Amino acid sequence: MENSISSMDDTNSEKKDEIKYGGVKAMPFIIGNEAFERLGTIGTLSNLLVYLTTVFNMSSISANNLLNVFDGTSNLGTLVGAFFSDTYFGRYKTVGFASVASVLGMIVLTLTAAIPELHPPPCGSDNSKCISPTAGQYTFLIIGFGLLVIGASGIRPCNLAFGADQFNPNTESGRRGTNSFFNWYYFTYTFAVMVSLTIIVYVQSNLSWAIGLAIPAFLMFLSCTSFFVGTKMYVMIPPQGSPLTNVVQVMVSAIKKRKLALPDQPGESLFDYISPNSINSKLPYTNQFGCLNKAAIITPDDRVNADGSAYNPWTLCSIQQVEEVKCVIRVVPIWIAGIIYFIVLVQMPTYAVFQAMQADRRLGKTSFKIPAATYIVFQMLSLTIWIPIYDRIIVPYLRKITKKEDGITILQKIGIGMVIGVVAMVVSALVENWRRRVALTKPTIGVAAQKGNISSLNACWLIPQLALAGLSEAFAVIALVEFFYKQFPENMRSFGGSFFYCVNAISSYLSSFMISIVHRVTRNASGGDWLDEDLNKAKLDYFYYLIAALEILNVGYFLICAKWYKYKGTQGKSNNDDDDVAMEEMNSNTRQLV
Numbered sequence: 001m002e003n004s005i006s007s008m009d010d011t012n013s014e015k016k017d018e019i020k021y022g023g024v025k026a027m028p029f030i031i032g033n034e035a036f037e038r039l040g041t042i043g044t045l046s047n048l049l050v051y052l053t054t055v056f057n058m059s060s061i062s063a064n065n066l067l068n069v070f071d072g073t074s075n076l077g078t079l080v081g082a083f084f085s086d087t088y089f090g091r092y093k094t095v096g097f098a099s100v101a102s103v104l105g106m107i108v109l110t111l112t113a114a115i116p117e118l119h120p121p122p123c124g125s126d127n128s129k130c131i132s133p134t135a136g137q138y139t140f141l142i143i144g145f146g147l148l149v150i151g152a153s154g155i156r157p158c159n160l161a162f163g164a165d166q167f168n169p170n171t172e173s174g175r176r177g178t179n180s181f182f183n184w185y186y187f188t189y190t191f192a193v194m195v196s197l198t199i200i201v202y203v204q205s206n207l208s209w210a211i212g213l214a215i216p217a218f219l220m221f222l223s224c225t226s227f228f229v230g231t232k233m234y235v236m237i238p239p240q241g242s243p244l245t246n247v248v249q250v251m252v253s254a255i256k257k258r259k260l261a262l263p264d265q266p267g268e269s270l271f272d273y274i275s276p277n278s279i280n281s282k283l284p285y286t287n288q289f290g291c292l293n294k295a296a297i298i299t300p301d302d303r304v305n306a307d308g309s310a311y312n313p314w315t316l317c318s319i320q321q322v323e324e325v326k327c328v329i330r331v332v333p334i335w336i337a338g339i340i341y342f343i344v345l346v347q348m349p350t351y352a353v354f355q356a357m358q359a360d361r362r363l364g365k366t367s368f369k370i371p372a373a374t375y376i377v378f379q380m381l382s383l384t385i386w387i388p389i390y391d392r393i394i395v396p397y398l399r400k401i402t403k404k405e406d407g408i409t410i411l412q413k414i415g416i417g418m419v420i421g422v423v424a425m426v427v428s429a430l431v432e433n434w435r436r437r438v439a440l441t442k443p444t445i446g447v448a449a450q451k452g453n454i455s456s457l458n459a460c461w462l463i464p465q466l467a468l469a470g471l472s473e474a475f476a477v478i479a480l481v482e483f484f485y486k487q488f489p490e491n492m493r494s495f496g497g498s499f500f501y502c503v504n505a506i507s508s509y510l511s512s513f514m515i516s517i518v519h520r521v522t523r524n525a526s527g528g529d530w531l532d533e534d535l536n537k538a539k540l541d542y543f544y545y546l547i548a549a550l551e552i553l554n555v556g557y558f559l560i561c562a563k564w565y566k567y568k569g570t571q572g573k574s575n576n577d578d579d580d581v582a583m584e585e586m587n588s589n590t591r592q593l594v
Contacts, residue, residue: 027181029230030163031188033099034155036223038192055113055209056141057120057130070145075505077153078498085154085494087242091162092234094494098154099224105147106217112141114210157497160185164485164493165237175405180391182482186474187387194380197373237279243324243492246317250325253295253317260297262290270296273308273318280490281569283323288330288566292322324489327568331487333561334414335499338480340554342507343514343547344421345477348469349376351540352428352462358535359435359459370459378463382470390474410483411562417476418558422551424468429544431461432535439536453536487568518543 052063085094112118118140123130133141163181168174204212263269266285270293274282287293295317303311310316356372363370398407406413439455480503484496515531522530522539532538 026166026230026233026235027163027184029226029233030159030166031185032226033095033223034159034163034185035188035192036219036226038189038196051113051204051209055119056133056137057123058133066145070149072505072509074149074152074156075501077149078157078501079495081153081155082157082494082498083242083244085158085239086492087239087244090236090239091158091165091494092231092236094154094158095162096224096227098151098158099220099227101147102151102155103217103220103224105144105151106213106220108140108144108147110210110213110217112137112144113213156501157494159497160481161485161493161497162234166233166235172405182478182485183387183391186478186481187384190380190384190387194377194384197377197380237490239491243489243495246321247325247328249313250292250295250317250321252314254292254322256315257294257297257299258291260294260299262293262297266293269298270319271298271302271304271310271316272296272320273304273310274320275309278320278491280320280324283320283327283569285319286323286326286566289326292325293319296322324492327487327489328492330565331484331496331499334411334480334483334558334565335503337418337554337558337561338414338476338500338503339507339510340550340557341418341421341476342503343511344425344551345469345473346508346511347425347428347544347547348379348466349373351543352376352466354535355432355435355462355540356459358439358453359455359457359462361459372459375459375462375466379466379470379473382467383474384470386471386474387478410479410486411565413475413479414483415555415558415562417472417474417479418551418555420468420472420475422548422555424465424472425544425548425551427468428465429541429548431465432541432544434461436536436538436541455536489568518546 048063048067052058052066056063058066081094081098085091089097118137120131120133120137160182163185164178167177167181200212200215203215270285274280285293296319298316302316304316305311310318352375353372356375361369361372395407399405402408408416435455435457438457439453442456443453481497481500484499485493488496488499519529519531522542528537530539530543
C-alpha cells in the first residue's frame with residue numbers, strides 16, 4: 001500500500017492510478033481519533049461553567065462570556081485551520097499538529113485543578129471570602145483554552161475530510177464506503193457525547209476535578225496515539241496552494257472582462273486548461289452564473305505559457321477554475337438554510353432543560369430525581385439508534401427502489417430532517433402548554449422549587465420532542481456534513497468541513513439574537529415575557545411556535561434552492577435543459593419531498 005502521496009508533479013500522473021486506498025482499514029484510526037477527542041473535550045466543556053464558577057471563583061456572567069468566546073472562536077477558527085490545511089500543510093499534518101495541541105491544552109486544564117497554586121482558594125461557607133484568580137492563574141487558564149482552540153480549529157474541519165480521502169471515489173465500493181463513513185463518523189461522535197455527559201461529568205462534579213480533567217486528558221492522548229498509529233495506512237493528499245486565490249482571480253478576471261460578449265459556442269471556445277498537478281475532478285461547462293464565464297475569454301492581450309497555462313492568471317482563468325468557483329457559490333444558499341435549521345437544535349440543550357427543571361423528574365414513586373440535563377441524552381440516543389438502522393437496513397432497501405447509491409439524494413435527506421425539525425418544535429410547544437397548565441392547576445406537592453411551581457406532569461413527556469430532534473439531526477446534520485464535503489472542489493474539502501462548524505456558530509449567535517428580541521418585544525407591564533425565568537409565567541410554547549413558523553418558511557426556501565441547485569459535475573447548458581438528466585432527477589426528488 002502506498003504510504004502517502006508525497007507530491008503531485010508532472011511525473012506523478014501515473015502514480016494516481018497506483019494509489020491503494022485504505023478504506024475501512026483506516027477508519028478505526030481516524031474515527032478513533034475523533035471519538036477520543038470528543039470524549040475528552042465535550043466531557044470537559046459541558047461542565048466548564050461549573051468549574052470556572054466553583055474552582056476559579058468567577059462570576060456566572062464572566063464565566064459565560066469566557067465560554068461563549070471560547071466556543072465561538074473554536075467554531076470560527078475552523079476557517080483558519082482549513083486555510084492552512086488546504087494551502088500549506090495538508091490534512092494529515094494539520095490533524096496531527098492539532099491533536100498534539102489538544103493534548104497539551106487538556107494537560108494545562110488538568111494542572112489548574114491538580115495544583116493548588118494554579119487556582120484560587122475555595123470560598124468560605126457564606127461566600128464572603130471568595131478570592132478572584134490572580135493574573136498568573138488566569139493567564140495559565142487562558143493558555144489551556146488557547147491550545148484547545150488550536151486543536152479544535154485543526155481537527156474539526158480536517159478529520160472528516162481526511163477520513164473520506166481514504167476511500168476511492170472512482171469505484172462503487174469506495175463511494176458506498178464514503179457514504180457509510182459519514183454515518184458511522186457521526187454515530188461515534190454522538191456516542192462519545194453520551195458518555196461524556198454522564199460518566200465524565202459525574203466524576204468531575206462528584207469525585208474530583210483533578211481526576212475528572214485527567215481522564216479527558218488521557219483520552220486525548222489516546223486520540224493522538226490512535227491517529228499516528230495508522231500513519232502507514234493513510235493516503236495523504238498534498239495541498240494545492242491557496243484555493244481562495246483561485247476564487248479571487250476568477251472574480252477579478254470576470255470583472256475586468258464584464259463588457260465582453262461570450263462566444264457562440266463557449267464550451268469549445270473558452271480557455272480550457274487543467275494543471276497536471278491538480279487533484280480536482282474535471283468539471284463540465286455550465287451556463288449558470290454565466291457572468292463568471294467571461295473570466296475564461298481569451299483576448300489578444302492574453303498570453304499562454306508553453307505548458308498551456310495562463311501567463312497572467314489575474315486576467316485569464318480556465319473554465320475549470322470558473323466552474324470550481326461556481327461550486328462554492330452554489331453551496332451558499334443551502335448553507336444559509338442550514339443556519340436557520342440549526343436554531344431548532346440550539347433550543348434543546350437550553351429550554352428543554354428548563355422545561356425539565358419545572359416538571360416532575362422523580363423516578364417512579366422514589367425520591368430520586370433525574371438531573372434535568374440528563375434528558376438531553378434521549379436526543380443523542382434517538383440519533384444513535386437510528387443511524388445503524390438507516391445505514392444497514394433502510395439504505396439497502398431504498399437503493400433497490402431508487403437505484404441510487406445513497407438510497408435518496410443528499411438534498412432529500414436534508415429536507416426530511418428540516419421537516420422533522422418543524423414537527424419537533426410543534427410537539428415541544430404542545431408539551432410545554434400541557435406542562436404549564438398542569439403546573440398552575442396541579443403542582444407537585446412537597447417538591448422545592450427555585451422558580452415557580454413544579455408541574456406534576458412527568459418530565460418523561462419531554463422525550464418525544466427530544467427524540468424527534470435527534471431523528472431530525474440524523475437526517476439533516478449528517479447530510480449537511482456530507483453535502484459540504486462532496487460539493488466543494490477536492491482541494492477545498494477542509495473548507496467544506498469548516499462551513500459546517502460556521503453553521504453552528506452563526507446559528508447560536510442568531511438564536512441569542514432572537515431570544516433578546518423576544519424578551520424585549522413580549523415584555524408586559526408586570527415585567528414578564530414569553531421567556532420569563534419562571535416558565536409557568538412565560539409563554540415558551542409561543543416561542544416554540546414562532547421557531548416552527550420560521551422553520552416552515554425555511555423549508556420553503558430550501559425547496560426552492562434544492563430545485564435550483566446543480567450538483568457538482570452536472571452537465572448541461574442550463575439549469576432547465578431537458579437533456580440535463582441529473583437536474584431532472586433533482587427536480588423529481590424535490591417534488592417527492594414536497
